Amino acid sequence: MTTPTRVLVLNSGSSSVKYQLLDMRDASRLAVGLVERIGESSSRVAHTPLEGGGAERRERTAPIADHAAALKAVAEELARDGLGLDSPELAAIGHRVVHGGLRFTEPTVVTEEVLAEIERLVPVAPLHNPANLTGIRTAQALRPDLPQVAVFDTAFHTTMPEAASRYAIDVETADAHRIRRYGFHGTSHAYVSRATAELLGRDPSEVNVIVLHLGNGASASAVSGGRCVETSMGLTPLEGLVMGTRSGDIDPAVIFHLQRVAGMSADEIDTLLNKRSGLVGLCGDNDMREIHRRIGEGDPAARLAFDIYVHRLKKYIGAYYAVLGRVDAVAFTAGVGENAAPVRAAAVAGLEELGLAVDAGLNAERSEGARLISPGYARVAVAVVPTDEEREIARQTFALAGGEVNA
Numbered sequence: 068m069t070t071p072t073r074v075l076v077l078n079s080g081s082s083s084v085k086y087q088l089l090d091m092r093d094a095s096r097l098a099v100g101l102v103e104r105i106g107e108s109s110s111r112v113a114h115t116p117l118e119g120g121g122a123e124r125r126e127r128t129a130p131i132a133d134h135a136a137a138l139k140a141v142a143e144e145l146a147r148d149g150l151g152l153d154s155p156e157l158a159a160i161g162h163r164v165v166h167g168g169l170r171f172t173e174p175t176v177v178t179e180e181v182l183a184e185i186e187r188l189v190p191v192a193p194l195h196n197p198a199n200l201t202g203i204r205t206a207q208a209l210r211p212d213l214p215q216v217a218v219f220d221t222a223f224h225t226t227m228p229e230a231a232s233r234y235a236i237d238v239e240t241a242d243a244h245r246i247r248r249y250g251f252h253g254t255s256h257a258y259v260s261r262a263t264a265e266l267l268g269r270d271p272s273e274v275n276v277i278v279l280h281l282g283n284g285a286s287a288s289a290v291s292g293g294r295c296v297e298t299s300m301g302l303t304p305l306e307g308l309v310m311g312t313r314s315g316d317i318d319p320a321v322i323f324h325l326q327r328v329a330g331m332s333a334d335e336i337d338t339l340l341n342k343r344s345g346l347v348g349l350c351g352d353n354d355m356r357e358i359h360r361r362i363g364e365g366d367p368a369a370r371l372a373f374d375i376y377v378h379r380l381k382k383y384i385g386a387y388y389a390v391l392g393r394v395d396a397v398a399f400t401a402g403v404g405e406n407a408a409p410v411r412a413a414a415v416a417g418l419e420e421l422g423l424a425v426d427a428g429l430n431a432e433r434s435e436g437a438r439l440i441s442p443g444y445a446r447v448a449v450a451v452v453p454t455d456e457e458r459e460i461a462r463q464t465f466a467l468a469g470g471e472v473n474a
């Protein structure tokens with residue numbers, strides 16, 4: 068029998084499941100897809116087979132009641148391409164799990180005890196961990212014989228010193244409720260900081276990198292010699308940078324002010340700060356492409372939203388520069404970081420004294436791979452480094468399942 072080399076990666080959200088099937092002989096993707104609007108009457112399944120190049124992207128709309136049904140739909144789509152989950156070539160299933168608390172510092176093979184701990188963390192990740200748990204249980208039911216591996220968004224950040232991770236509030240209250248900075252997007256920060264060192268031709272243990280993960284959710288991290296020493300997201304993904312729909316940092320007193328003065332409930336404020344703030348709250352759009360377009364038309368609200376976004380980003384670059392003392396590279400990644408040249412230029416503008424600069428020509432170029440966008444004379448490298456959380460989850464999953472990754 069041949070050794071199984073395929074890994075399925077599942078990223079289960081509250082109403083969606085993103086998936087990728089990879090062949091770990093070369094870490095190539097065999098298929099990618101997304102099930103959206105789970106629980107609604109108009110759920111959507113979009114599936115793209117990548118092997119062989121012959122098959123086309125397929126999309127269909129049908130009611131999908133829950134995550135179990137979603138995973139069944141994924142299995143059906145894969146089976147249509149001869150990549151069914153019953154295949155003996157499947158080695159393991161890797162799951163993105165958002166909150167691993169302090170306990171999970173590494174990817175972990177799922178056991179009943181691991182599931183119980185992820186469950187115990189639901190109060191600090193009420194939106195994410197329940198969906199992740201459902202995804203794991205559903206996959207277990209489908210292939211009980213396979214290792215299921217949990218890869219935690221928080222794991223990379225567990226190396227932060229207490230000076231960075233502890234909030235300055237009453238210690239007993241904080242400890243009783245496990246309140247501290249955990250940080251998220253860890254898989255991406257780990258991957259990008261390593262890939263940046265590679266781009267510089269140096270060992271990760273030698274370099275200090277500021278990683279700016281700017282997607283719809285956004286976070287910054289300071290990585291020293293391969294270890295995270297500070298990150299912008301906190302107890303939850305709400306803290307830090309201005310995001311697509313989240314406020315990032317605000318004075319916590321805004322919350323009780325809204326409660327007392329505007330009569331808003333905790334849930335309403337939660338929704339305001341997580342869903343109706345950030346770029347969408349400021350100008351009505353959370354897509355940076357649309358914001359660029361509106362700025363081009365002279366729209367002042369879009370301009371201001373952009374300026375606030377970039378101002379916060381620049382503050383974090385400065386702060387993390389100070390935390391690290393010496394910075395070798397600043398790396399931009401995720402949807403905005405990889406694609407929005409004006410954001411990169413504006414975030415770094417005026418930081419020449421810190422050794423930071425962006426070359427306009429290099430910044431405007433596009434490429435699939437990691438690249439430098441700083442001029443040759445700059446002391447600090449500025450890089451665009453595409454993130455690949457799914458491939459990283461697959462790599463870690465396969466390694467834990469006993470496979471050896473070549474790519």
Ligand code: AMP
Binds near residue numbers: 353406
């Ligand atoms: P992510 O969460 O990493 O998938 O990033 C999604 C976000 O990336 C979108 O909401 C857009 O704001 C941004 N984005 C994607 N493509 C572009 C682009 N070509 N130019 C500017 N922003 C982009």
